[in-house]
Amino acid sequence: MPSSPIRKLAPLAAQAKKEGVKVYHLNIGQPDLPSPQKGLNALKSISRTTLEYSPSEGYAFLRERLCGYYAKFGISLTPEEIIITTGGSEAILLGFFTCLNPGDEIVMVEPCYANYISFAKTAGVVVKTVTARIEDGFRLPPVEEFEKAITPRTKAILLCNPANPTGYVYTPEELQQIKEIVVSHDLFLFADEVYREFVYNGKPYTSALTLDIPENVVLIDSVSKRYSECGIRVGMLITHNKQVHDTVLKYCQARLSPPLLGQIVADASIDGVEAYARSCFEEYKERRDFFIKGLNEIPGVYSPMPEGAFYTVASLPVEDAEDFCRWLLTDFRLNGETVMMAPAAGFYCTPGLGKNQVRMAYVLKREDLAQALTILRKALETYCK
């Protein structure tokens, strides 16, 4: 098992904090925005006296409510097509176990969410990658590169849209290209759409479930990011493919049930939170504009403008970004403060790629982002001397 590039430097950060250093966390997509008050209130009004198992597939009331949510995005579902999982993480892992045998191959766009690689390893699945390039703004690599990556053992493509870690939002044309590849090779399409509500380009969002390949698509979703409820561990695996659904459900039965309390909070958070969602959206958009502009003003730093999610992958004027990230935690202080970032190499499968890049999440409030930018600028000046 590889260490999580997002969390592997955590012991160094913990040590710095022990020494009284303030650490700005740009490394992890842990939103600082409050969860919706409706969700928090639901906890206060729980009247049940036994915190019992929920059904393995999750409560029907939550799955029914989610159908209404997806309908707003033009996605037509029945509650029987939704399985509640322990976060999006479990949805991915169980999707892999269900659709892929050990030795099967899955094609991903790199840089990709690092834990996909861990989950693939856990399931004995071989990851093949096509590389999105920072100089192209991390857009979809050409179809020919996918064709080159596909072998007789390829069983699936995974696409995260909007993408973590790059924030790239795939265009309808790119999604059509993916659809054609999926159809012509008869592949599963794992579509991770947990950042669906964070698209800043003003264009309508295209879900993989609207591509008209219902038997191929396994949708991964989660309430973690959209309601700032990462800790409640409520995700979903959604598919029209009955055979996939039924096998995932068997895995779910083995682990008994998803978290009861999280389901109660999630259920209360879905409806009637339009004002909340809008304010989160505006907040992230403003932070993005501010943060990416600030990054690009630091000499030697380059970040494309991400159109979605709340991450960016930026290149730094260093040879080894991991060494720089470690040094920030162990050695560098600006008035007793420093910054934690995730070295981007861990988001690539191809050795050597992304060595001078970092992934940053703009999930801190604006004054903290400003301070983090100041620290980063000073740190680079010192480190690069």
Next chain:
Amino acid sequence: MPSSPIRKLAPLAAQAKKEGVKVYHLNIGQPDLPSPQKGLNALKSISRTTLEYSPSEGYAFLRERLCGYYAKFGISLTPEEIIITTGGSEAILLGFFTCLNPGDEIVMVEPCYANYISFAKTAGVVVKTVTARIEDGFRLPPVEEFEKAITPRTKAILLCNPANPTGYVYTPEELQQIKEIVVSHDLFLFADEVYREFVYNGKPYTSALTLDIPENVVLIDSVSKRYSECGIRVGMLITHNKQVHDTVLKYCQARLSPPLLGQIVADASIDGVEAYARSCFEEYKERRDFFIKGLNEIPGVYSPMPEGAFYTVASLPVEDAEDFCRWLLTDFRLNGETVMMAPAAGFYCTPGLGKNQVRMAYVLKREDLAQALTILRKALETYCK
């Protein structure tokens, strides 16, 4: 993936309920006792406004409090040796992934908790079994049978104590035998001790962690059963073996974090609940005495007296207990009521074993158990005609 024998008949039960039939659930270890009021109160007083990720290994405050809990059982631990998991289920699965390679073998006593078999399958691990017999009260099979089951590929033994599904409590002598096998073959010992507090024989309980083989033991635990908090999904994986701990932690980092809300409830439930624990204990003990006596009074039914947990495996005067269990749900009604049980064959690995047995959980209140016994007696009379 095999279907869970505990939940596979669930659709039939759901159908019966739709038709207005009352179903007594003896199939699943879902306690009906209330969770501790302290745990429930903790939910009302949550003041945090963002339901954020917890650390991958779980909150330090909870792990510290657990050290105090284990100390009462003579188990000396540091918080760094405890990893909080999403229920005991995740602890087992990650323990398998960590300690066993695909193709490795694990020896279990059958009948065993059916989901062990599912988790082993998920990890590509081969399950070998030694058979505990109903006529021996499900005591530990002789050492020679373990020796016969062990091959060069055997890497671990799993022991659930008190045992699910039989309720058997292993004696100190039996645990010494297990220890000797573990040491002589250099195996891991997975010790599932989630029913530790439900031992009715009045004798002191021996944890695998007190066997003085610290590098071999991987303890699986959970608050689900002891606090009637199955739905909060808080378990633990505990080991003195640093290498195992560190690898499990990598898997935990990939899935980000265990449930936040469950940890808050569990933390509040551990201390100052002596009166609660005593009343649960007394309640289960009374139910056991009542239920097992009632079972053995039904012609052709035999159940040993389980000394722990809240299950029993009983033999019925039928050829195919699964058929009987299905028939109960689809065809048999006594005044509009019926009983759901788990066919025991799914708890055995050896084909053909346990075909006339069922697992029952006595987690219903006494009058419901009485009614379930009446239904079972009448149903057997009708079915066996």
